[in-house]
Amino acid sequence: MSAIPETYESPLRVLVADDEQPIRLLCQVNLAVAGIEVLQAADGEEALALARSEAPDLVLLDLMMPNVDGWTVAEELAADGGTRDIPIVFLTARATTNDSRRAEKLGALGYVLKPFDPVRLAPLVAGVVSRCSRGEADELRRERPPELWPADLEG
């Protein structure tokens, strides 16, 4: 609870796009505990549609999804004036450095590698949204966006 800044008048809304139902469920449960509203998309197509129609405060985006993959979703959101400013945090099982570099290039504001600690998801999301709302998105990118690695599970 403490992770939510008092200044927010309306609850945060986060879009979770992942084809794995268990992952969506974990995000849903743990974000809801922190008072964050969760929208769910099971593939890239759905994710794009929801991002455009609901304008969420952040997208947690899986990379390997049927129909339209996460890379494409990120590119299309960045290319669209209406969604360009929605912060994206990648949520993926892809562990190569190539992938994280590519995510960085796409303007990712966070990188969460499965398996992750879902308890730490809400503070990460809230932090990213709060900095972006202060117009510090680029600064955040330069500083190195927050990451959740499997090692963080120890914490």
Added chain:
Amino acid sequence: MRSSTALGWAAAFLAPALISSLDALSNRPSYQLAGFLYLLAVSLAAYLGGFAAGLVATVLATLGLDYFFTPPRHDFIPANGDQAAGVGLFFVVAILISQLFERRRQVQQQAEAATARANRLQAVTARLAEAVTPQQVLDAIVTQGVEAAEARAGAIGLLTADGETIEIVAQRGHEQNIFVGWESFPLASETPMGKAIREDTPFFFSTSAERNASFQTMAGVDGPSHALAILPLVVEGRAIGAIAFTFPTEIEFDAERRALKATLAQQAAQAIDRVRLYEAERALRQRMTFLADASELLGSSLDYETTLAQLARLAVPEMATWCSVDMIGPDGSIQRLAVAHEDPERAAWAERLGEEYPPDPAQAMGVPNVIRTMTAEFVPEITDDLLVEAAQGDERLLEIVRELGLRSAITVPLIARGRALGALSLIRDDTSPRYTELDLDLAAELARRAASAVDNAGLYREAERRGDASRALAHVDDGVVLLDEHGAVVSINPAAARILAVNEAAVVGETALGSIGGWSEIEDNSRPEQGGTRGPVTLPLVLSDGSERWVSVSGVDFGDGTVYALRDVTEERLLERTRSDFVATASHELRTPLAAVLGAVKTLRRDDVSFDRDQRDTLMDMIDREAERLSGIVGQILLTGQLDAGRLPLEHERFDPVALTKSVVDSAELHLPSGIELRVQAADDVPAVAGDENQLRQVISNLVDNAIKYSPQGGDVELRLHRNGQFARIEVADSGLGIPLDEHHRIFEKFYRLDPALTRGVNGTGLGLYISKELVERMNGRISVDSEPGRGSTFVVEVPLAV
């Protein structure tokens, strides 16, 4: 003829005297009888001695008749006019008789002369017919022919091969020096022969004055020449030369004489032509024989130094007076390998001369030039100027070469595989005819064969030298390519030919760049420095057959060439890539269920939230399911490892495939996604099968999972069982995404996964079908697929029936 003339003169004096002596007889003949006898005497004299003798006899007879038998006797003055008239009449008659006999005698003489001429002509023809060499023809014409033509001297001039020059090839009867400076002269010159040939017309001059008037150039030609006849020698309408006859006296050329000369000229021309044809044919035969002999000789031994020396000797004396062979030595210098001359002493002398005057490689003509330019030199006529130039100011050398009487020369390069190995020189002195283009062709052919023999011998030596190494290289798996300093392939072992997809025979001797696909890549990346080594580097090559291959290459330069060692690492590369792909895929496949399990546990253990029972159950189910999934993936990986190692023991038990299939469907029903319907259709008579029941359960379960997974839009999954011969056939049919035809064989490969675009992101390890195939085949069964994109897939497993 001469004896009869003498007899005539004798008769002219004696016969009238004899008759006059009858006057002394007591019974002396009458005036009439005496006159008759005198006429007989005159006739005899004229018949034998001709008109002059007859005239003398006539005068004597007339005087005798008048003095002894015309009254008054012993007095020249006739007694009366009648008697004087009688004596006069006698004189006239006697004259007429003399003339009569003279004419007859002349006719006879002419006939005899004509016969003699005909005989002489006959003799010329006979000699010409026997002639088989040009010299014999010329001899026949200028000896017999001159005689037949009643000429004092004769000469024959023939046009040379180029048709520009007249060469005096034979002469007879002239003063020794008349043709000095006139051995040959241009056809275009203002000479009787030149003009006769040019205009194809005979010329007859009765006196030398007449000749000099027509040809001022001839005015200086002295000697007791008188009449002159020049006739063209014509063969098939073309003048090939001319024949000249010089006569001892001034002669009026009547029609008969002209015809005779024309006949002689015609016969001479034909004879010369026939002999020339014969000569050409003989020369051709000789050349063929020579080439055949040379080829046999060249093929007889691999010791080319001996062979070439023998070849040089073979060329002498028919082909050349001198024959020499020069070769380029290992150090690039020109070495005289052999010199041949009919006389071995001369050959030895020439060899010493050659050592004394070694060829200067920079020389603008001769052997060094021929070798350098790889072009033949043909000097049909060695002029003195040429000798002076060749001697380069060395007086002694000039003297020597002048003395040799060199006439004509051919030098041809010995070229094999585009490189000059040496040169073959043929020289004729002035005892032999000049070389023609035909001889040049023959020499070139000879050189070609000799060069090829030398080259073969060299290759053979090289091959022998490398023999052992080659045999060893033939059996190594690494490719070895040896290039010479020009980049031509000297040898390529079978492994290299296989790796580079080329035919060994097709590339040896060719440049590697030109004949081996992908070689430029090798050159660019692994060509070593002079004397150095480079590599190994692994290069992607596009080969001659269009295929792509990864090849590890290293190069070693050894001065005379470069050795490249090649190893095909395509398989390794592919395997490595598949492995790294697998690691990526497996890690992804493991991370997802692991994330769910760990995430659910972390969530359940939150102390800041208390979940209700439903939420707890959902999370617990998730843990259960995802842990199962995790365990399945780990199981697949382990199973693959066991299959690869061949360490998977399979049961051989009897079981009911229908019951097995139904139990697989039952457990799948437990967590079936919505929109999917599972059905089993089993024939009644499916017998028991033999195999490993647990492993077959794995297989069918995997096929059913796939059928569900690749039917994201839902649909029916049908399992059909029936007997097919000695097999039980189990079909798993879906109506899902389907598989393109060209992927059908690949989906059973280890780690192979369909293009994500085709699977709409369906995850998997790429091991399921590989494992299924391995297991089924190890049970002596079969597995196959029938599918079409968009129309679903049917996987067919056949397991042998139990006996």
